[in-house]
Structures are given as structure tokens and as C-alpha cells.
Amino acid sequence: MTILAVEGLKHIYRGHDGDTTALAGVDLRVQPGEFVAVIGRNGSGKSTLAKHFNAILLPSGGQVLVGGLDTRDEALLWHVRQMVGMVFQHPDNQIVATIVEEDVAFGPENLGVPTLEIIQRVDEALRQVGMESLRGHAPHLLSGGQKQRVAIAGVLAMRPRVIVLDEATAMLDPIGRAEVMNTILRLNKEQQMTAVLITHHMDEAVRADRVVVIDEGHVVLSGSPAEVFCQIELLESLGLDVPLATKLGIELERSGLPMPQHVLTAAQLVDELCLLS
Amino acid sequence: MPIKLEQVSFVYAAGTPFERHALKDINLTLADGEFIGIIGQTGSGKSTLVQMFNGLLKPTSGTVTVNNLVTTAKGVKLKGLRQEVGLVFQFAEHQLFAETVAADVAFGPENQGVPKAEIAARVDSALLTVGLPLDIKQRSPFELSGGQMRRAAIAGVLAMNPKVLILDEPTAGLDPRGRDEILSRIRELQRERGITVILVSHSMEDVARLVDRLIVMHEGQILHDASPREVFAHGAGLKAIGLGVPQATEVLQLLRQRGWSVPEVALTLEEARQAIVAAYHERRERA
Amino acid sequence: MSLRHNITLGQYLPGSSAVHRLDPRTKLLMSFGFIMLLFIVRGGWATYGLLGLAALCTILIAKLPLGMVARGLRPILIILSLTVVLHVFSTREGVLLFRWWIIAVYSGGINQGFLLAARLVLLVLSTSVLTLTTSPILLTDAIEYVLKPFKRIGLPAHELAMMMTIALRFIPTLIEEAEKIMKAQLARGADFESGGLMKRAKALLPLLIPLFISAFRRADELAMAMEARCYRGGDSRTKFKVLRYTALDIYAWLLFAVIGVLAFYVSYLG
Numbered sequence: 001m002t003i004l005a006v007e008g009l010k011h012i013y014r015g016h017d018g019d020t021t022a023l024a025g026v027d028l029r030v031q032p033g034e035f036v037a038v039i040g041r042n043g044s045g046k047s048t049l050a051k052h053f054n055a056i057l058l059p060s061g062g063q064v065l066v067g068g069l070d071t072r073d074e075a076l077l078w079h080v081r082q083m084v085g086m087v088f089q090h091p092d093n094q095i096v097a098t099i100v101e102e103d104v105a106f107g108p109e110n111l112g113v114p115t116l117e118i119i120q121r122v123d124e125a126l127r128q129v130g131m132e133s134l135r136g137h138a139p140h141l142l143s144g145g146q147k148q149r150v151a152i153a154g155v156l157a158m159r160p161r162v163i164v165l166d167e168a169t170a171m172l173d174p175i176g177r178a179e180v181m182n183t184i185l186r187l188n189k190e191q192q193m194t195a196v197l198i199t200h201h202m203d204e205a206v207r208a209d210r211v212v213v214i215d216e217g218h219v220v221l222s223g224s225p226a227e228v229f230c231q232i233e234l235l236e237s238l239g240l241d242v243p244l245a246t247k248l249g250i251e252l253e254r255s256g257l258p259m260p261q262h263v264l265t266a267a268q269l270v271d272e273l274c275l276l277s
Numbered sequence: 278m279p280i281k282l283e284q285v286s287f288v289y290a291a292g293t294p295f296e297r298h299a300l301k302d303i304n305l306t307l308a309d310g311e312f313i314g315i316i317g318q319t320g321s322g323k324s325t326l327v328q329m330f331n332g333l334l335k336p337t338s339g340t341v342t343v344n345n346l347v348t349t350a351k352g353v354k355l356k357g358l359r360q361e362v363g364l365v366f367q368f369a370e371h372q373l374f375a376e377t378v379a380a381d382v383a384f385g386p387e388n389q390g391v392p393k394a395e396i397a398a399r400v401d402s403a404l405l406t407v408g409l410p411l412d413i414k415q416r417s418p419f420e421l422s423g424g425q426m427r428r429a430a431i432a433g434v435l436a437m438n439p440k441v442l443i444l445d446e447p448t449a450g451l452d453p454r455g456r457d458e459i460l461s462r463i464r465e466l467q468r469e470r471g472i473t474v475i476l477v478s479h480s481m482e483d484v485a486r487l488v489d490r491l492i493v494m495h496e497g498q499i500l501h502d503a504s505p506r507e508v509f510a511h512g513a514g515l516k517a518i519g520l521g522v523p524q525a526t527e528v529l530q531l532l533r534q535r536g537w538s539v540p541e542v543a544l545t546l547e548e549a550r551q552a553i554v555a556a557y558h559e560r561r562e563r564a
Numbered sequence: 565m566s567l568r569h570n571i572t573l574g575q576y577l578p579g580s581s582a583v584h585r586l587d588p589r590t591k592l593l594m595s596f597g598f599i600m601l602l603f604i605v606r607g608g609w610a611t612y613g614l615l616g617l618a619a620l621c622t623i624l625i626a627k628l629p630l631g632m633v634a635r636g637l638r639p640i641l642i643i644l645s646l647t648v649v650l651h652v653f654s655t656r657e658g659v660l661l662f663r664w665w666i667i668a669v670y671s672g673g674i675n676q677g678f679l680l681a682a683r684l685v686l687l688v689l690s691t692s693v694l695t696l697t698t699s700p701i702l703l704t705d706a707i708e709y710v711l712k713p714f715k716r717i718g719l720p721a722h723e724l725a726m727m728m729t730i731a732l733r734f735i736p737t738l739i740e741e742a743e744k745i746m747k748a749q750l751a752r753g754a755d756f757e758s759g760g761l762m763k764r765a766k767a768l769l770p771l772l773i774p775l776f777i778s779a780f781r782r783a784d785e786l787a788m789a790m791e792a793r794c795y796r797g798g799d800s801r802t803k804f805k806v807l808r809y810t811a812l813d814i815y816a817w818l819l820f821a822v823i824g825v826l827a828f829y830v831s832y833l834g
Contacts, residue, residue, distance in 0.1 A: 093782045097733060102805070107794060
């Protein structure tokens with residue numbers, strides 16, 4: 001069963017200067033165990049879309065079904081939020097407690113999980129993100145990447161079926177970004193955790209199973225990273241980057257080299273080139 | 278406006294359990310009009326180093342001389358220095374506070390004692406330089422988009438007409454288009470005004486494209502201080518300390534490992550393309 | 565960096581001493597009880613000496629660095645001096661030591677001034693020991709527990725405790741941000757040091773306004789994150805760390821009772 005089903009989703013922000021249509025009819029289906037990257041420039045609607053997955057925002061039109069549950073149904077709100085965990089952009093502004101392990105326990109506490117089970121879940125979550133050694137630390141002493149891993153652990157402790165990262169790496173340095181990406185990839189590959197990554201870093205998007213490109217509230221492109229990133233002109237006209245390896249591959253093809261297929265990383269490009277000679 | 282650091286060291290929280298040697302024995306001379314990039318992992322000392330340039334921090338040992346003014350001398354007035362050397366912090370939009378964009382951009386020049394008539398001109402000039410429309414002046418800075426807020430904050434520093442401009446990760450958190458716009462404006466600025474620009478960055482691509490001189494910081498010391506081309510030739514070494522090389526260079530270095538005769542470094546995609554095409558034809562001829 | 569490490573009043577110092585291991589409710593109520601003792605029992609050097617000794621022993625058992633505890637007294641030095649001065653110049657008991665025009669200093673005044681200062685010191689010490697040996701979360705748990713009976717009269721015990729936890733969690737973060745903003749404004753020529761009171765107050769605006777705005781934005785984002793993790797108030801919430809009394813608490817209370825009785829006894833002797 002499709003774990004996230006978005007059908008004709010519209011979202012209109014009502015402001016005193018007038019209304020803004022952030023989403024103008026989005027259709028999207030995410031299967032269990034998929035790793036989907038959603039990319040788009042600032043203002044494209046990607047963050048608005050993300051907030052519909054756990055009912056922080058409700059549709060102005062169309063619907064969002066999470067595990068078959070309609071997000072508009074108030075009675076199901078907390079079920080939806082337990083099923084879809086979200087990690088936000090600002091590492092500091094999602095950590096509630098003064099000690100790491102207590103923050104990870106915050107979610108299960110809210111769900112009314114019995115104490116002994118909370119302890120188990122906290123241990124497990126910390127292990128899954130590699131933060132057990134820092135479990136007694138105060139959050140302000142952690143690096144950005146560590147804070148985001150604590151946030152991920154906090155979400156994992158609620159045993160969700162989907163984890164959504166809403167530009168969770170935007171404020172991190174390269175090391176922090178790598179930490180978060182490796183954690184998510186591991187969760188996705190080893191535990192079949194469905195992951196939705198909202199980002200504007202193309203080097204992250206290339207590692208997903210599927211890439212969805214959003215612009216002006218519509219889905220413009222959807223496909224595997226290889227399929228999406230070879231559309232260089234379109235992506236650049238949308239204000240997005242293309243991995244240099246992909247562009248270089250296409251430029252080399254234009255220069256007469258018989259490049260067999262599109263590549264996404266430097267390593268892949270080099271492999272292709274070595275096959276040629 | 279040369280900046281000179283001689284045997285500069287800086288220790289945070291000396292004598293407490295939180296003691297940290299942020300800078301160790303730094304020797305550095307920056308000349309007028311240079312476009313310099315500083316790269317290094319978080320914690321390598323980059324931020325501490327740049328705060329030495331405008332006297333926000335004073336070294337625990339060693340001397341810092343800016344335009345013949347020794348910052349470590351007793352009773353030195355550093356306020357003037359801080360306006361000659363402008364520092365744009367990371368996430369600069371967090372410093373916005375005034376009721377209108379114009380008032381915020383004018384803050385720096387007002388503190389400098391610039392006459393009112395001139396302030397208005399400076400505000401306009403600064404806003405145009407960062408690519409903001411002049412009709413934004415009477416709006417509240419907090420109504421602007423993230424990218425616009427950041428540019429308004431940069432304008433606030435530019436309005437002081439600094440002779441040295443330091444930007445600490447000016448593109449952090451921006452989307453690709455936002456990043457490109459800010460970087461191209463910085464490059465234009467450097468060319469037009471001929472001022473020294475120091476760019477602290479995590480992006481190897483950005484520094485490869487823009488700077489003439491690249492300084493690599495590691496654990497409080499300067500590991501490399503040379504042109505980007507020379508620095509990125511040390512691919513393995515840079516990776517060992519947690520940094521990288523521009524993607525174009527990465528491709529070439531991987532090809533070299535597989536026996537291709539290509540240069541060590543490519544700073545742009547075009548350079549890489551030309552090098553690879555040439556090497557490809559050479560290999561085909563040999564075969 | 566610098567601001568963060570100078571604030572010792574109310575900052576938790578992790579440890580595993582007997583004092584650290586006491587139930588936070590014990591420590592909270594005992595702190596409160598200690599303060600009550602200070603005010604109920606008739607003041608005298610013997611009494612305060614005894615209570616001071618008890619406080620000192622607690623500090624030593626908790627392995628708290630004395631320097632750090634002493635630094636926690638710095639904020640009240642002014643009040644202490646004022647207390648002493650006030651009593652020295654106004655109390656007219658005991659032996660007259662010194663007279664000049666209308667100013668008369670009596671031995672009673674000096675005694676009273678220092679005695680009351682000592683009481684203030686003990687008061688602050690007891691709160692310092694409480695916050696230095698109890699993690700903020702445990703402390704808020706204890707406060708929530710102690711306030712629970714008042715829920716019946718409409719006191720939002722859980723919400724208050726949550727607010728306290730969040731405030732404590734964000735204090736170091738906000739301090740860090742304040743330092744950054746200050747540096748950014750200094751880099752633009754701001755002057756926080758020169759000028760009279762009015763000028764300096766106005767100069768603080770470029771520091772306070774961004775800080776406030778940032779705090780509001782944080783609150784917004786935090787609320788969203790909390791709701792995303794299914795927070796909906798205190799009802800039907802369970803606890804990760806359940807407070808449990810141990811034998812250690814019983815011994816501590818016994819000791820406290822003994823000291824309390826001794827204090828009363830000593831005060832009636834003197």
C-alpha cells in the first residue's frame with residue numbers, strides 16, 4: 001500500500017496583502033521503503049508540501065493520505081504524526097530537553113509509552129544514529145550534524161513509518177551533511193525506512209531512489225536521479241544545480257566522445273571514460 | 278591596506294577545562310586588492326582568524342598590524358579599524374534590527390560619523406551593489422525573503438566603504454540561484470572597487486572559481502597558502518583533513534590514478550572537458 | 565564563550581556524589597526547608613555556624629569546587645554590603661563604639677549586620693547547591709511533582725514545568741546568539757561601552773531587537789517541532805525518568821531533622 005498518497009494537493013496562504021498559491025495541484029505517491037528527494041528553488045513549494053505529510057498544514061484542495069489515513073480528519077491527527085516523523089531545518093529549534101537522551105524520550109513520552117519501553121526505544125534510537133556516547137550531553141555543546149542526529153533519534157523513538165527531512169541539512173557544514181545523509185541512507189537501506197528528503201543540495205539528491213522536482217507549486221519532473229539530472233537546461237532554468245559530473249559527461253558527449261550513459265558522480269564518470277578507451 | 282600577522286596565537290578560555298588553542302603561531306601577510314579564500318573544517322580556526330583582522334579579537338600572543346596600526350598595542354582605538362575592515366558574519370541577516378532597510382544599512386555609516394547627506398548616497402550605492410531595488414528602502418527588513426535579508430545585511434557592511442571586506446560563508450543556507458547571485462556580486466564588487474576581499478567558504482567550487490589566493494586552515498595552523506591551482510594539487514592531503522577538491526579536479530585526479538595523462542587540477546568544468554578530450558584522443562592514437 | 569562560563573548561579577555540574585544521587589524532590593524540599601529554618605530559628609552565630617557547617621559539609625560531599633560556589637555569591641555582594649552598612653548605621657544596641665555627629669556605630673549594629681549578611685549567604689548557598697547538583701530537567705520534574713496537588717485549584721503544573729525546562733534549555737543557546745549579534749554590531753561600529761545611561765540603553769537596541777526576534781522565531785519553530793512529535797499538553801504523558809526515593813533520601817532526611825533540632829536547641833542556648 002502506498003504510504004504517502006498526495007492527490008491534487010492545493011495550498012493557498014491567506015495574507016493581508018492577498019493570497020499566495022504555494023501548491024497548485026500536486027500528485028505524488030511514495031511507496032514503503034522508498035527514498036525520495038524533493039528538490040526545487042526557494043519558493044517552489046517544496047517545504048509547504050513537506051508540512052502536509054504530517055498534517056502541520058492542511059490542504060486547501062485535494063487530499064493527502066498517510067498510510068491510508070486522511071490528514072484532514074482531526075481524530076486521526078496524532079496517528080498521522082506518529083507515522084510520519086519530521087526533522088526540521090534549524091538544528092537548535094527542535095531540541096526541547098536539556099540532555100540528549102531526554103530529548104529523544106520526548107516523543108515516546110508524548111505517546112504515553114510505558115517507562116521501560118521508553119528506555120529501550122531511547123537506547124535503540126541513539127544507537128541507530130551513532131550518538132550513544134553523547135547521550136548525557138547538553139545540546140548546546142553539540143555540532144550541527146550531531147544535533148540533527150539527535151533530532152532524527154527523537155523521531156525514530158516514535159517508531160514512524162516515514163521520516164521526512166525538511167531541508168534538514170541546509171544549515172550544516174559538509175561534515176554535518178555527510179553525517180545526516182549517511183544516517184538516513186543507512187536507515188533506508190538497512191531498515192527499509194521510507195525517507196523523503198527536501199533539499200537543494202544536488203549531491204544529496206543523487207543518492208535517492210527517486211527525484212521529484214517542484215516549481216511554482218507543481219511537480220515538473222519525477223524519475224530516477226539519472227533520468228532527472230540529465231535534463232540540464234530545464235533544471236538550470238528552474239534555478240537548480242546539476243551535478244558537475246553529469247554536466248561534464250554531457251559536454252564530453254557533445255565534444256565527440258561516445259559516452260555510453262548518463263552519470264551522476266565523478267567516480268561513475270571516470271569508470272565510463274575508462275570503459276571507452 | 279596591508280594586514281600582517283606575526284606569530285599570532287589565540288587561546289579560548291585559558292586555564293579552564295574548556296581551554297582551546299584556536300590559532301597556533303600564525304604568520305600571514307595580506308596585500309591590497311587581493312581576493313583571498315580561506316577554507317578549513319569547522320573548528321580549524323577560520324572564524325577566529327578573520328576576527329583578528331578587524332580587531333574584534335586580540336591575539337593572546339603575537340602581533341597583528343593593520344595598515345600600520347598595531348591592534349595589540351595599549352589603548353589602541355579599534356572602532357575606526359572595524360569600519361575599515363568590514364566583516365560579514367555567517368547568517369548575517371541575524372543582525373538586522375532597524376525599522377526600515379534604509380535605517381539598518383545606515384547604521385554602520387552613522388557610527389562612523391559620516392555626514393547625513395552622504396549617508397543617503399551610501400545606502401543607495403550599497404543596496405544597488407547587492408542587487409536590491411531602491412524601493413525596498415522604506416520596508417521593514419523583517420518582511421523580506423531570506424535571501425533579500427541576507428543581502429540587506431551585507432549592504433549594511435558595504436555602506437561603510439571598507440577597504441577590506443571579509444565574508445564568512447555568505448552563501449550558507451541559500452538555494453543555488455541565491456548562491457550564484459551573491460557570489461557574482463561579490464566578484465563584481467572586488468573588480469570594481471579593487472578592495473581586498475576575503476571569502477571564508479566550505480565550497481571548493483566557489484573558491485576555485487573566484488579567488489586568486491587560497492589559505493587552508495587546519496587545527497589552528499596554516500597548512501597551505503598558495504594559488505587555488507597549487508593548493509588543489511594536494512588532493513589526498515586535503516581529503517585527509519576533511520576537506521575536498523572541486524568536482525572538476527576530482528574527476529581529473531581519479532583519471533590520473535587510472536593512468537590517464539591529465540593535469541592535476543581543473544578549476545572549471547571547461548578546463549576539465551578540454552583536458553579529458555585531449556587525453557582521450559591521445560590514448561586512442563596510442564592504441 | 566566567555567559569558568557562558570561565568571554564570572555559576574544556577575548552572576548544573578554533573579557528578580555522582582551522594583548529593584547528586586538524592587531524589588530531586590528531596591533536594592528541592594530540603595532547600596526550601598533549610599531556608600525556612602534560617603528564618604524561623606532565632607539568629608545567632610552558633611546557629612548560623614552550625615547551619616553553615618552543614619552547608620559546607622554538603623558542598624564537600626557533593627565534590628563541588630569551592631571556588632565555583634563562591635563565585636555564585638558574586639551577584640549578591642552588593643546586597644550583602646548594603647545589608648551590613650544599613651544595620652551598622654541604624655541599629656542602636658550593644659556597646660557604643662564610635663560616634664561622629666549624628667552617626668553612631670554600636671557593636672550590636674555590626675553584629676546584626678554581619679549576622680543578617682551571613683543568613684543571606686546561607687540562603688544563596690542552599691539554592692546554589694540545589695541547582696549545581698540537580699540537572700534542570702530533574703529539578704523541573706521535582707517542581708512539577710511538588711506543584712501537582714495545586715492542579716486541583718487550577719495551577720498548570722505541567723505547563724509551568726515545561727516552560728521552565730525549555731527556558732533552561734535555551735539559556736546557553738541564547739547567550740551564544742547574543743554574543744554573535746554583539747560581535748556583528750561591533751563590527752559595524754556599535755559602541756556598547758561609552759556614554760551615559762540613556763545612551764548606553766539606546767545602544768543596546770541593535771542587540772536586543774534581533775535577539776527578541778530570534779527568540780520568537782525559535783519559539784514558533786520549537787512549537788511546531790513539539791507538535792510534530794505529538795506533544796499535546798501534560799495529559800496522558802508518561803515519563804522516561806521516574807522519580808524514586810531510595811534509602812539515601814531517608815538518611816538525608818534523618819540528618820536534616822537532626823540538624824534542624826540541633827539548630828533550635830543551639831538557638832535557645834545562646
